[in-house]
Amino acid sequence: MKPIKKSLPLSCPSCASPLKVTSLACEACDTAVSGSFELPLLARLPADDLQFVIDFVKSSGSLKVMAQQLGLSYPTVRNRLDDIIANIETIEKNIKTSR
Amino acid sequence: MNTWLLRPFTYIAGSKALLLGWAIMLITSVVAYFSRTHFDGAIDAHAGATVMPYFIYLLEALIAWGCMVLACYAAAAIFARSSFRLIDIAGTLALARTPLLAIALINFGMPVVVNPMDINPMVITLALISLPFFIWMLVLMYQSFSVSANMKGNKAVIIFIVALIVAEVISKALISFTFPLLVP
Numbered sequence: 001m002k003p004i005k006k007s008l009p010l011s012c013p014s015c016a017s018p019l020k021v022t023s024l025a026c027e028a029c030d031t032a033v034s035g036s037f038e039l040p041l042l043a044r045l046p047a048d049d050l051q052f053v054i055d056f057v058k059s060s061g062s063l064k065v066m067a068q069q070l071g072l073s074y075p076t077v078r079n080r081l082d083d084i085i086a087n088i089e090t091i092e093k094n095i096k097t098s099r
Numbered sequence: 100m101n102t103w104l105l106r107p108f109t110y111i112a113g114s115k116a117l118l119l120g121w122a123i124m125l126i127t128s129v130v131a132y133f134s135r136t137h138f139d140g141a142i143d144a145h146a147g148a149t150v151m152p153y154f155i156y157l158l159e160a161l162i163a164w165g166c167m168v169l170a171c172y173a174a175a176a177i178f179a180r181s182s183f184r185l186i187d188i189a190g191t192l193a194l195a196r197t198p199l200l201a202i203a204l205i206n207f208g209m210p211v212v213v214n215p216m217d218i219n220p221m222v223i224t225l226a227l228i229s230l231p232f233f234i235w236m237l238v239l240m241y242q243s244f245s246v247s248a249n250m251k252g253n254k255a256v257i258i259f260i261v262a263l264i265v266a267e268v269i270s271k272a273l274i275s276f277t278f279p280l281l282v283p
Binding site: 071072073074075076078079082083 | 108109110111112113116180181182183184187246247249
């Protein structure tokens with residue numbers, strides 16, 4: 001049986017509000033921490049968008065280098081970045097309205 | 100395969116696309132000269148017209164492409180929310196004219212049509228064979244605009260159609276005003 005790749009749930013399945021972290025655990029010593037913690041902004045991005053941001057930072061913020069590495073054209077990569085920026089702005093708005 | 104045919108600009112744009120597009124435009128103009136095909140407008144293709152010096156065929160291609168670049172650049176400058184580069188618009192639009200090479204080749208078999216009475220089944224057949232290539236060019240032109248200016252959806256389609264009409268009018272006007280001065 002294939003292992004299931006779990007993705008971090010970002011919004012409440014019931015009311016679609018952004019979720020918070022209420023519990024963290026150490027797998028080494030079984031210590032558990034509970035509270036109410038905000039997810040960092042970048043952690044709220046979908047996995048592929050987050051990977052794009054990581055690749056972007058790794059390539060020193062050069063879209064030309066990224067385009068070469070991914071085998072895509074420069075505007076395609078720049079458009080992807082623009083879409084992620086728009087996504088981040090939407091998330092920021094949602095966080096503000098949910099407070 | 101479909102992506103390379105219909106969305107090649109996902110993989111190629113900028114100066115690479117421009118050089119490749121110019122090379123294909125040059126070859127197309129030579130083929131058009133021998134097959135007497137005039138691309139005398141942003142999206143025009145006419146067969147069996149008057150024979151003219153070679154430079155006219157090259158100039159037609161450059162005017163048609165240049166007008167499309169100007170119209171799409173102006174449209175992007177007004178409506179695009181993202182940043183964009185002229186080299187991407189120019190390069191991808193040059194490459195988008197590749198299907199015209201096929202139309203120029205098809206026109207080797209096109210009989211000369213002087214008046215509507217000359218239209219025969221051969222003319223209609225070749226026109227129908229050319230049609231998919233013409234549609235392919237329009238799809239590529241739209242993809243060029245969409246990828247270069249990061250515009251999608253109905254709004255992008257409407258803006259592109261307006262830019263296309265503007266480019267067609269300007270290119271037609273330029274050709275009709277300048278060519279009589281060049282070829283008396």
